[in-house]
Amino acid sequence: MKIDFPPRLELAHTPTPLHRLSRTSAELGVEFWIKRDDLTGAALSGNKVRKLEFLFAEALEQRADTVVTCGGEQSNHCRATAIAASQVGLSCVLLLRTADPNNPPPFRGNIVLDRLAGAEIRWISHAQYARRHELFESVAEELRAAGRHPYVVPEGGSNAVGTWGYVLTCEELAAQIDSLPDKPTTIVYATGSGGTGAGLAVGAKMTGLRERGVRTAGFNVCDDRDYFVKAMTRIAADMRARWPAVPALDADELDIVDGYVGLGYAKSRAEELELLRDFVQREGIVLDPVYSGKAFYGLTRELAANPSRFGERVIFLHTGGIFGLLAKSEQLEPLL
Numbered sequence: 580m581k582i583d584f585p586p587r588l589e590l591a592h593t594p595t596p597l598h599r600l601s602r603t604s605a606e607l608g609v610e611f612w613i614k615r616d617d618l619t620g621a622a623l624s625g626n627k628v629r630k631l632e633f634l635f636a637e638a639l640e641q642r643a644d645t646v647v648t649c650g651g652e653q654s655n656h657c658r659a660t661a662i663a664a665s666q667v668g669l670s671c672v673l674l675l676r677t678a679d680p681n682n683p684p685p686f687r688g689n690i691v692l693d694r695l696a697g698a699e700i701r702w703i704s705h706a707q708y709a710r711r712h713e714l715f716e717s718v719a720e721e722l723r724a725a726g727r728h729p730y731v732v733p734e735g736g737s738n739a740v741g742t743w744g745y746v747l748t749c750e751e752l753a754a755q756i757d758s759l760p761d762k763p764t765t766i767v768y769a770t771g772s773g774g775t776g777a778g779l780a781v782g783a784k785m786t787g788l789r790e791r792g793v794r795t796a797g798f799n800v801c802d803d804r805d806y807f808v809k810a811m812t813r814i815a816a817d818m819r820a821r822w823p824a825v826p827a828l829d830a831d832e833l834d835i836v837d838g839y840v841g842l843g844y845a846k847s848r849a850e851e852l853e854l855l856r857d858f859v860q861r862e863g864i865v866l867d868p869v870y871s872g873k874a875f876y877g878l879t880r881e882l883a884a885n886p887s888r889f890g891e892r893v894i895f896l897h898t899g900g901i902f903g904l905l906a907k908s909e910q911l912e913p914l915l
């Protein structure tokens with residue numbers, strides 16, 4: 580099926596490589612492949628730029644001059660938004676969640692890049708973040724009153740527009756695995772705001788991957804299974820409402836693997852960081868502690884309990900996040 584994509588800017592370096600990792604395959608007892616979406620760019624690295632390609636196309640179409648978005652203090656999404664904004668000539672306002680807005684977190688990791696890119700950072704509390712939709716409205720109102728034209732990008736870029744980025748990724752993946760024999764395969768990913776997972780699930784249906792035995796499974800890094808099933812089916816329904824060619828996505832088509840949030844969002848246990856370290860030493864590929872590292876940790880536990888849980892072939896989506904790792908140097912050093 581020829582997919583009719585909405586307008587898109589080219590910001591990401593794609594297609595990203597898909598590699599088979601033989602040592603990890605032997606270690607885990609499955610055919611293990613890695614899809615390197617950590618290589619979508621240098622400062623732009625990770626999954627968010629794929630969503631921003633569609634979101635920024637819409638922003639420019641609407642003649643916006645400023646993008647506004649939100650995230651945690653070390654948000655990869657906010658950093659990618661700040662860098663991409665500079666790339667296309669937009670101003671950027673970031674609403675970053677932190678424990679005490681009067682006492683901002685240390686200047687490191689993604690925050691360094693946010694500031695280098697010239698983004699305006701506004702520190703907000705967890706309580707303000709919980710009401711971010713109202714806050715977006717008031718910030719947009721303030722900017723309009725100052726004669727600017729804001730475009731609001733929701734948390735993680737995860738709405739009907741941004742999610743097309745992972746439908747496009749499925750098309751990319753379908754071409755990459757075209758020459759491989761069909762076998763039960765699962766695309767494994769970390770989920771934090773649901774857009775990547777929704778896009779993969781919808782995209783697997785639209786590109787025929789699903790018919791070829793490819794499933795998707797997301798490891799949630801915050802909240803719980805129920806939250807993500809609702810978030811992803813809602814995003815898919817919003818896409819379908821705007822683009823009727825998008826197939827319906829039912830809750831029972833989603834596999835969300837709960838139980839690996841660990842100490843909480845963006846908090847790491849030593850065993851997770853040790854596994855991340857071992858993976859760098861075995862493969863030369865750096866996962867991140869907040870998302871891909873937790874998903875990989877969960878994957879190893881699930882496979883230890885049930886080797887056929889994800890079929891014969893796993894395609895692990897490396898969604899990026901290296902700058903968040905660099906913000907955890909104190910916790911990493913004792914493990915080295």
Ligand SMILES: *Cc1c(COP(=O)(O)O)cnc(C)c1O
Nearest residue numbers: 655771772773775870898899900
């Ligand atoms: C945001 C992010 C994710 C999660 O993607 P969502 O689309 O928000 O669910 C995974 N990995 C990394 C490194 C991220 O920055």
